[in-house]
Amino acid sequence: MATNLSPRRAAELRAVVEAACAQMSLSAHGAELIKYTVNAVFRLRSAPVIVRVGAGEVGEARGSRVVSVARWLAAEGAPVAPVMEGAQPIYVDEGHTVTFWHELATRRTWKAHELAGPLRALHELEPDAALPIWDPFDNARRRLAAADPVVSPDDVDWLRDAWAAAENGYRAWESKMPIGVVHGDPHTGNLLKDVSGRIVLCDLDETGIGPLAWDLVPQAVGAVRFDRADFYRQFVDAYGADVRNEPYWPALARIRELVMVTSVLPDIGQRPLVAAEHAHRLATLRAGHHTATWNLYR
Incomplete structure (x- = not known):
């Protein structure tokens, strides 16, 4: 890429x-x-x-x-x-x-079941106390504090308030969601194939103990934001659950969208193409355009 x-x-x-x-x-x-x-x-x-x-x-x-x-x-x-x-x-x-x-082998395209399979295997693991707790809120606070100076104070303030509201929304549902080992950021860009031919997950920065439903959210949000509705239907069939049917889906979807806007804030001034897409994402989020499509960061 x-x-x-x-x-x-x-x-x-x-x-x-x-x-x-x-x-x-x-x-x-x-x-x-x-x-x-x-x-x-x-x-x-x-x-x-x-x-x-x-x-x-x-x-x-x-x-x-x-x-x-x-x-x-x-x-x-x-x-x-x-x-x-x-x-x-x-x-x-x-x-x-x-x-x-x-280094492992990668491909340009992956099928939905190739993502669902490794995720299901991860979710079947017995959680261990040695694993960290999934916590997007602490990560967000760190990134907001380290935001590049090119990001306007008004945008940073808006994001900080949006994250506070999202955390409140999540805490209201936290005890009602099944917990286990989650990848934290599962999507096809984080798939590889090992020497035995097994498909594996990479980019384990957010992996830990958290709500299992969280790992289904990226594809559900991507169905709208990245125009991947067909892929999501196939993913639901392969995994066996549709997170959009859960009462806590809106709270998790909000967190995912905020993650995708906040994650690149540090040093964004040094990456012009990322900055342009970030501006588009943030503008649509602030305007409440819930069906606006986004592009991948490059």
Whole structure:
């Protein structure tokens, strides 16, 4: 996937990857940026390795969490991407948190049942006290506090108020929802195929113990926001449940939409194409246009 960012940010990220690779005895020569939404994701040319770079306080908080979660899930035989061995995460310049993953095969398109299957397997795991609690609200507060200066104070204030209302709405239903191990951000962009041919989930930053219904929400919201109604019908058939039938669906849908607007706030000024799509999403959200379609961040 092509991505777009300022030359200054591109140089910063490349220097971070070089420094982190040196600590893992890997060469960063020719490393390719393949994705950048919340994390900057690089593919190494020197080895079948993926390097994920998180920035600021949010990246630091998620770095150690994602490594420990990935290792716990791997020990349980869960269908997840394998994190590399060794001491991780690696901290560079007190502003970037880097993790290393074994590279697996990917595809441009996936079918609904290929997403539903790994999710169902994850949801059948017995929750463990060692796993973190799913908490989008703390993540949102961190991102709002770290919002790029190009984001207007009025927009930040609006988002802060919207998140407060969303959290109140969620707390009213929290005790009524089945709880288990959730991925936290399941969509087809987070699917890979391992060497055995098994389809696995990657991007485990939000994985933990939370409401199982949350993992069904991204596809339900995407049915409208990304014009994927057909895919969602197939997903419902494959998974066996439609979250839109639940009384707490509106509360969870609101959180998902806010996540998709808030997640890119730090350093958005260095990514012009992301900034343009973010402006569109936020404008439609503020205007209450619940059926307006969005585009993927690039």
